Amino acid sequence: MGIIKILGTAATTLGTVVFTQGIAVLGTQVPKLRPQILNYLGFYTIGVQWVSFIHAGGLFGNKPTEKYYDLIGSLTHLSTIGISVLALRPLSKISVRQAIVSSCAAIWAIRLGSFLFYRIHNSGGVDSRFTEMKEDWTKFFTAWTIQGAWVFITLLSVLVINQRIDKIPLKPINYVGMGVWATGFAMEVVADFQKLFFKQNPENAGKWIDTGLWSISRHPNYFGEITLWTGVSLMCIDQLKNKRRLLALCISPVFVACLLIFVSGIPLLEQKADDRWGDNELYQKYKNNTPVLVPFIKNIW
Structure with missing residues (x-):
């Protein structure tokens, strides 16, 4: 063995x-x-x-x-x-x-x-x-x-x-990427601290968080991380003719999304939550009414 x-x-x-x-x-x-x-x-x-x-x-x-x-x-x-x-x-x-x-x-x-x-x-x-x-x-x-x-x-x-000498001016899509990154970064930071403060409150011992951003997504910090890396990729686009480069730029956010959605993020936390509160009717109600990842949208990740 x-x-x-x-x-x-x-x-x-x-x-x-x-x-x-x-x-x-x-x-x-x-x-x-x-x-x-x-x-x-x-x-x-x-x-x-x-x-x-x-x-x-x-x-x-x-x-x-x-x-x-x-x-x-x-x-x-x-x-x-x-x-x-x-x-x-x-x-x-x-x-x-x-x-x-x-x-x-x-x-x-x-x-x-x-x-x-x-x-x-x-x-x-x-x-x-x-x-x-x-x-x-x-x-x-x-x-x-x-x-x-x-x-x-x-x-x-x-x-x-x-890895290259970059002489191409910023394009509109790059500015869009900045906004996407800022939105994702802010969401991840706020979600992390909301959960941290929630856990630090003795009155919340043994409870799950369902307030703030956690009321519109069960994993808002992960949504923020996927969003911010999408923003980084958009900021890196300097021309649309090089298909190989565009493919390389897509790998990062797709990889982050797959890792969090299917491997080390959501599956582990969802299983842990089910083991802990699976028999709790209020938790089941929260789970049924709150999207897994994308805020306000229940039928997609």
Whole structure:
């Protein structure tokens, strides 16, 4: 069984690396500007997680911990953005578009990373996602590896636009993207803090939140995140003729949406809520009357 687990972990790790490198090749645009930068960044984002796992996985004899998982993810976002900005040109050559999209991605990473670290610090360094997972190093290592791929693919729109000399003026669709990003970012921030304050109130112990943005969506923070990355992709559009580039720009928001809707976000939280309040008639009423994701619209995600 041990050998099977190790082989499975190796296969998953190799598959994740190959998939990430495939995405990097798709996003490569300009041969004269060292296109391998995306491949390097793909290895970098995963490599940072592997190095971090040396401590987090208890390889020094310490107890495995998930306390720094989200923080490392956010720091990897920030450093990857920085490398993509500085690797190919002096700061004086950065375009307005590149500066805006890089700043928006960095602001998101700083905000979310600090919020998640504050939350897990206040909970004693425990994240329920990893309670069982960290007891099996193969599963825990896989989670760290996948986080590296998540960082790279989420940032793909930013990395694609930052790999080239950008001389094309901002277009109307880019300004629309700014508004979409601001809307999504505001929604994610407000939803996160509404839930945080709700949980900090002793009177709400054992209850689910159904007020504020949570009254119009069961996962408004996730809707905000999908929206803001859609905005980033719209900001990165500089021309509509390059179909390959447009495809690369679509990958990030689609990936984020699929991850949150079908994999690690909504399914886990919905199951956890059903296990806890599934027999509660009031919760069932809230669930039946409140859209899963898109505010006010019940029949789509």
